[in-house]
Amino acid sequence: MIRRFTYLLVLSMLFTSAIAQQQGTTIQPGTKLDYKFFLYGQTVAIGMAVKSVTDSVQLDWNLRGMAFGSYLVSKKGFENGTKLNFIQPAASTVLRLAPDETFAVISKAAFRALKKDKKFIYNNTTYVLQSSRNQPVFKAGDRELDVLHVVGVEEHGELWILNDPDFPLICQVKNNPVGINFTITAIK
Amino acid sequence: MKYQAISTLIIAATLWSVPGKAQDQHSYGDGEKHYSFVDPMIGSEGLGRVFIGPSYPFGMVKPSPDCGTAPNSGWLPEPVPVTGFSQLHVSGTGGGPKYGNIQVMPFTGALDSQEQSSLRENEKVKLGYYSVVLKKNQVKTEITTADKASFYKFSYPAAQNKSLKIDAGFFLGEQPVPDAREAQQFVGSEIELVSPTEIRGYSRIRAGWNNGRAYTVYFYAVLDQPVTSYTSWKGGRLYPGVAVQFDSNEKTGLLLALGGSTTQLNMKIGISFVSSLKAKANIMQELPDWNFEQVLTGLQNKWEALFSRIAIDPQSTNTQKQLFYTGLYHTMLMPVNRTGENPLWTNDQPYYDDFYTLWDTFRTSNPLITLISPKREAEIVNALIDIYKHDGYLPDGRSGNANGRTQGGSHGEVVIADAYVKKLEGIDYELGLEAMLKDATVPPGGNEEQEGRGGLTAYNRLGYVPFSVVRSGNRTVDYAYNDYNIATVAKGLGHKRIFDRFIKQSANWRNLWRDDYTHEGSKGFILPRDADGKWLDTIPYGNSEIQHPTYIYTPLTHETPWYACHWCGFFYEGTSWEYSFSIPHEVPALVLKSGGNDAFRKRLDTFFDKKFYNVANEPSFLTPTLYHWIGRPDLSSERIRQIIAASYNTSRNGLPGNDDSGAMSSWLAFHMIGLYPNAGQPYYLINSPLVKQTVFHQENGKDFKVTARGLSGRNIYIKSARLNGKVFSQAWINHEDILKGGELVLEMDARPSAWGTRILPPISLKP
Numbered sequence: 005m006i007r008r009f010t011y012l013l014v015l016s017m018l019f020t021s022a023i024a025q026q027q028g029t030t031i032q033p034g035t036k037l038d039y040k041f042f043l044y045g046q047t048v049a050i051g052m053a054v055k056s057v058t059d060s061v062q063l064d065w066n067l068r069g070m071a072f073g074s075y076l077v078s079k080k081g082f083e084n085g086t087k088l089n090f091i092q093p094a095a096s097t098v099l100r101l102a103p104d105e106t107f108a109v110i111s112k113a114a115f116r117a118l119k120k121d122k123k124f125i126y127n128n129t130t131y132v133l134q135s136s137r138n139q140p141v142f143k144a145g146d147r148e149l150d151v152l153h154v155v156g157v158e159e160h161g162e163l164w165i166l167n168d169p170d171f172p173l174i175c176q177v178k179n180n181p182v183g184i185n186f187t188i189t190a191i192k
Numbered sequence: 193m194k195y196q197a198i199s200t201l202i203i204a205a206t207l208w209s210v211p212g213k214a215q216d217q218h219s220y221g222d223g224e225k226h227y228s229f230v231d232p233m234i235g236s237e238g239l240g241r242v243f244i245g246p247s248y249p250f251g252m253v254k255p256s257p258d259c260g261t262a263p264n265s266g267w268l269p270e271p272v273p274v275t276g277f278s279q280l281h282v283s284g285t286g287g288g289p290k291y292g293n294i295q296v297m298p299f300t301g302a303l304d305s306q307e308q309s310s311l312r313e314n315e316k317v318k319l320g321y322y323s324v325v326l327k328k329n330q331v332k333t334e335i336t337t338a339d340k341a342s343f344y345k346f347s348y349p350a351a352q353n354k355s356l357k358i359d360a361g362f363f364l365g366e367q368p369v370p371d372a373r374e375a376q377q378f379v380g381s382e383i384e385l386v387s388p389t390e391i392r393g394y395s396r397i398r399a400g401w402n403n404g405r406a407y408t409v410y411f412y413a414v415l416d417q418p419v420t421s422y423t424s425w426k427g428g429r430l431y432p433g434v435a436v437q438f439d440s441n442e443k444t445g446l447l448l449a450l451g452g453s454t455t456q457l458n459m460k461i462g463i464s465f466v467s468s469l470k471a472k473a474n475i476m477q478e479l480p481d482w483n484f485e486q487v488l489t490g491l492q493n494k495w496e497a498l499f500s501r502i503a504i505d506p507q508s509t510n511t512q513k514q515l516f517y518t519g520l521y522h523t524m525l526m527p528v529n530r531t532g533e534n535p536l537w538t539n540d541q542p543y544y545d546d547f548y549t550l551w552d553t554f555r556t557s558n559p560l561i562t563l564i565s566p567k568r569e570a571e572i573v574n575a576l577i578d579i580y581k582h583d584g585y586l587p588d589g590r591s592g593n594a595n596g597r598t599q600g601g602s603h604g605e606v607v608i609a610d611a612y613v614k615k616l617e618g619i620d621y622e623l624g625l626e627a628m629l630k631d632a633t634v635p636p637g638g639n640e641e642q643e644g645r646g647g648l649t650a651y652n653r654l655g656y657v658p659f660s661v662v663r664s665g666n667r668t669v670d671y672a673y674n675d676y677n678i679a680t681v682a683k684g685l686g687h688k689r690i691f692d693r694f695i696k697q698s699a700n701w702r703n704l705w706r707d708d709y710t711h712e713g714s715k716g717f718i719l720p721r722d723a724d725g726k727w728l729d730t731i732p733y734g735n736s737e738i739q740h741p742t743y744i745y746t747p748l749t750h751e752t753p754w755y756a757c758h759w760c761g762f763f764y765e766g767t768s769w770e771y772s773f774s775i776p777h778e779v780p781a782l783v784l785k786s787g788g789n790d791a792f793r794k795r796l797d798t799f800f801d802k803k804f805y806n807v808a809n810e811p812s813f814l815t816p817t818l819y820h821w822i823g824r825p826d827l828s829s830e831r832i833r834q835i836i837a838a839s840y841n842t843s844r845n846g847l848p849g850n851d852d853s854g855a856m857s858s859w860l861a862f863h864m865i866g867l868y869p870n871a872g873q874p875y876y877l878i879n880s881p882l883v884k885q886t887v888f889h890q891e892n893g894k895d896f897k898v899t900a901r902g903l904s905g906r907n908i909y910i911k912s913a914r915l916n917g918k919v920f921s922q923a924w925i926n927h928e929d930i931l932k933g934g935e936l937v938l939e940m941d942a943r944p945s946a947w948g949t950r951i952l953p954p955i956s957l958k959p
Contacts, residue, residue: 043753043754044752044753044756044757044758044760045373045753045757045758046753046757046758048753090741091743092743092751092754092755093754127736127738127739128738128739129738129739158738159736159737159738159739180734181734181735181736181737181739182733182734182735182736182739182741183733183734183735183755184734184754
């Protein structure tokens with residue numbers, strides 16, 4: 005009985021904590037995102053700054069303060085995109101993604117499908133929501149994030165997506181079949 | 193706007209390229225030595241990564257501080273603490289570290305901890321000498337060295353409180369992930385307090401940047417004060433009063449308390465790759481006494497004998513002298529002479545190690561050593577050939593007595609061909625040719641990173657390395673160049689069939705030259721091609737079987753590490769813009785392929801003006817001088833001055849890229865004296881020098897002088913030239929003419945002239 009009570013108490017605390025984090029993590033223009041990319045045995049720190057979130061999404065990247073550029077996700081892509089594009093950043097260039105593509109986020113439509121059906125299809129891969137039970141707390145630095153962990157069915161890439169219907173940021177990619185993985189280390 | 197930018201750079205370059213400000217004026221005073229201008233700290237920070245401790249020329253032992261296990265040279269700027277001082281290092285390397293063996297560290301207090309790192313103060317570095325005060329306990333550490341034995345002088349605050357750590361388990365490049373790529377891996381160590389003043393043992397480490405087999409560094413240390421108490425360790429456990437720790441694949445070491453009534457402790461550490469008794473013999477032979485100053489003077493004299501071979505104008509500025517003589521110094525730190533220290537085979541041949549790598553050094557370092565000391569370069573070439581004889585292949589990279597790695601071609605071919613065309617004596621060129629042919633005809637199999645030519649079977653079948661083989665772009669252009677080197681030696685030795693085959697193959701770079709491809713206004717590039725002959729514009733990446741992502745390949749694509757691993761791109765550390773100029777043996781054909789002189793000039797201008805040129809790496813070393821081949825040596829000289837002004841200086845960040853065993857430094861040294869080699873060819877391109885005069889005091893006893901008359905901030909162009917009094921109209925000079933002795937006089941002017949525009953650099957072999 006005591007064990008059960010403790011369990012409920014812990015669950016309650018975790019839930020409360022998640023809500024608090026969800027409320028505290030709002031991606032908006034000016035938000036800075038620090039990522040670590042894991043590329044064929046090399047680790048590369050890349051900083052991103054969110055330039056715009058309404059209409060289209062513009063993410064300005066910088067590499068050690070020495071090279072800069074942007075990714076531009078179209079309004080259409082942000083709303084209804086079905087593919088992640090992992091194109092390499094190009095210095096001093098705005099990379100405009102195709103209308104069905106996103107970068108570092110999934111589309112809002114995909115996120116809605118995830119919430120509703122517990123799965124969504126992206127890059128011809130079905131990503132299925134994993135139970136949050138027994139999942140370790142996801143942290144970006146010291147900050148706990150409320151994320152949804154999905155795993156691909158056909159290929160086994162894993163995504164950790166911020167539980168935010170307005171900006172479903174991809175916080176971590178593992179086992180990416182295209183070889184490009186990353187994790188977020190700070191949201192400022 | 194572009195013109196203005198170039199002009200500004202040219203002015204900036206020329207302002208410091210000739211004697212100017214009074215405070216920077218300098219003459220060699222009576223007894224003033226060239227070595228006094230060496231600053232080992234130039235290039236120590238940033239990308240340069242040079243070794244900062246004392247070393248003999250090509251010296252085996254390189255003692256220096258280690259600031260943790262990560263830095264390639266061991267050293268990092270303050271305030272990073274010093275972990276200790278180890279005896280072996282390399283200079284200017286990229287990738288994962290190598291060596292860092294047999295570390296010592298003075299301290300005070302109880303013998304109860306392996307951790308004795310300390311912050312520093314008052315760090316002083318000059319050629320052959322390093323000193324620092326360890327903040328934690330105020331122990332002053334001074335280091336000098338002989339060739340195979342280092343010499344330490346520790347000054348403690350109190351005579352009765354002297355302690356010393358000797359760590360046989362330390363090494364650089366240790367990583368938490370077992371077998372991490374390019375990390376060194378611990379194999380074993382042991383240590384013994386032999387007597388109150390003697391310690392011996394060894395460190396056995398494997399892998400590192402070249403992924404080599406295990407190497408063993410034996411040591412024998414001698415103290416001038418007796419050990420009064422001791423604690424040894426194995427792994428993490430301390431053993432008070434135990435004098436011996438045998439090798440059980442764990443790290444071992446000793447903590448020592450020293451007696452004696454003085455505050456000073458002297459220590460000599462002999463190093464050997466053969467045995468600890470050989471290490472002891474190295475001390476007895478090289479450091480028979482306890483005279484620190486005498487050892488330092490001996491080291492300085494060794495260097496001075498080499499520096500004095502090339503004397504630049506005494507009126508040159510201090511900045512120029514520092515840059516030049518530090519450049520020579522960096523060039524002669526590696527490879528290291530380990531003759532008598534070869535644990536793998538015995539014979540009477542010289543043995544050199546730490547070719548790190550020929551890919552980096554064949555262009556300028558080896559040719560500069562040839563000018564300074566042809567006998568030394570002949571030794572190096574003989575060592576390479578001897579390695580082939582016993583290990584089966586010439587190395588491209590080699591360290592810790594193991595070949596590895598290859599980055600592009602098999603550049604032992606260039607080094608041997610360069611020795612051959614410059615008529616270095618005492619080399620068995622027939623055996624050298626045999627070694628070169630092994631590279632070109634026998635696939636290395638298995639690990640193609642170790643030696644030989646990866647993708648050789650496909651190269652010999654198709655005439656190019658197809659894209660399915662990693663680094664197929666630079667492998668193809670390098671192999672074609674290396675084939676030219678083989679043809680050069682084969683022709684000289686009278687092997688016509690070999691010559692016929694390889695002179696034909698030397699044109700293989702054209703099989704990856706895509707004539708109809710235009711980029712940034714220039715036509716024709718080395719581009720990816722598959723085994724079926726199809727050009728690849730889009731290239732798949734990753735392992736997905738349902739997504740099939742691709743990227744578009746352009747002449748500016750750097751696909752690594754985003755789409756492929758660092759070693760898995762089309763070119764190694766470069767783009768098509770860079771490598772499409774890297775055809776040093778067929779520049780006239782390259783000019784034609786590029787659309788003729790005007791198009792080639794435009795291509796070169798685009799390359800530099802749009803910053804496609806990478807000053808920080810070797811593939812583009814020759815490119816600033818390619819204007820020579822369109823009859824515009826003045827433009828070569830302009831570019832060189834711009835590059836030097838923008839990227840080289842006497843600061844700790846004064847080298848633009850990894851020095852790579854002196855590659856960057858020797859590039860600079862050549863351009864300061866107005867000569868530049870095209871390795872494997874018997875000539876030097878002539879550019880306007882940065883100093884007014886250079887005298888080569890050659891090993892053959894003949895002096896050769898290059899004099900730039902009227903050189904000034906304005907007069908940076910060569911108007912005319914005379915060689916030994918005779919009109920000399922070409923912008924290149926044969927090595928043989930330098931060997932004969934004499935003087936090349938360059939008349940300088942403020943405007944470009946017709947000099948050097950008509951007799952273009954020669955093609956020594958014609959397909």
